[in-house]
Amino acid sequence: MSEPTPAHDGHDVDAIFDDLPSNIDTDVFSVARLYDFLLGGKHNFAPDRDFGRQLLAIEPNGRMILQQNRLFLARAIRVMLDDGVRQFLDLGSGIPTQNYVHELAHAVDPAARVVYIDNDPPAVSHSNYILRGDDNAGAVLADMTDAERVLGDPTVKSLIDFDKPVGLTALAAWHFVDDHDDPAGVLEKYRRMLAPGSYLALTHATIDGATGDLVRDVQSQYQAVMKNPSPRTRDQIAGFFEGFRILEPGIVNLPAWRPDKAEDAVGAENVWFYGALGKLTAA
Structure with missing residues (x-):
């Protein structure tokens, strides 16, 4: 079974969401976006990725x-x-x-x-x-x-x-x-x-x-x-x-x-x- 591709870091990922609804705060952690990051998705932002890496340090699986x-x-x-x-x-x-x-x-x-x-x-x-x-x-x-x-x-x-x-x-x-x-x-x-x-x-x-x-x-x-x-x-x-x-x-x-x-x-x-x-x- 292949691992999902991790989301990339940086503004090149976040820039695709210029037309998101205004109530989505990209500076606040979201468990929903955390799961997306861990699954290799693109619907996540820096706080989600940061916390995701902390979890992966504890549980690499x-x-x-x-x-x-x-x-x-x-x-x-x-x-x-x-x-x-x-x-x-x-x-x-x-x-x-x-x-x-x-x-x-x-x-x-x-x-x-x-x-x-x-x-x-x-x-x-x-x-x-x-x-x-x-x-x-x-x-x-x-x-x-x-x-x-x-x-x-x-x-x-x-x-x-x-x-x-x-x-x-x-x-x-x-x-x-x-x-x-x-x-x-x-x-x-x-x-x-x-x-x-x-x-x-x-x-x-x-x-x-x-x-x-x-x-x-x-x-x-x-x-x-x-x-x-x-x-x-x-x-x-x-x-x-x-x-x-x-x-x-x-x-x-x-x-x-x-x-x-x-x-x-x-x-x-x-x-x-x-x-x-x-x-x-x-x-």
Whole structure:
């Protein structure tokens, strides 16, 4: 598996964004743009790249882990599309770059509907900038933990028909939901709105296994710039799938989830993110 090409430093990268919405502050760190940088994208700026290098000094596999997150997404979306799902609601989306949900879905069916949810105003503006001209995709400014607000949003209601199966996705996002915010209860609110045949695809940082101390070091680094993430155990993550039937192979390290080739799963234990896909068989 090849590594993504790192973003270049300097004004030659930032200059391509002269027509960005005015509320995008290129001098302020954004976790959404951090992920884009680590994935080798171009939708990032100096503060994002600086923090990204700090993380890579702690965890040199950071780029590979996020790339595995996207590869899991592609495989999970393929399962959902093969089962006839044509609408997707992505929670904590960040900036939808680097072959994300709408591109994966539209490659199979250009009429598929996709809505991205994020609570970062610049990230949402940036997302809608990327999605401009696409009538079947949009980004909404909302806290993903406020299910009522998300489900009642006009863009969500216009693009997503909850009487039909929906692919609900939360990729590398739910570990930013604190226990006191009741992450399992929030997902239950979404589940109650979903039709049978809907799916939940989720990836989540974990402290299980030999990488636990490393994960805690990364967690401490995040404390300097944003809300502290909450990596969890497999059993805790399983609780988020209440009401869903978790498909084989269960909750596993990302490369071990239905790899295209057996050798792609080698070293999976070093990828400290779990991934799982659950299907709702009853309302």
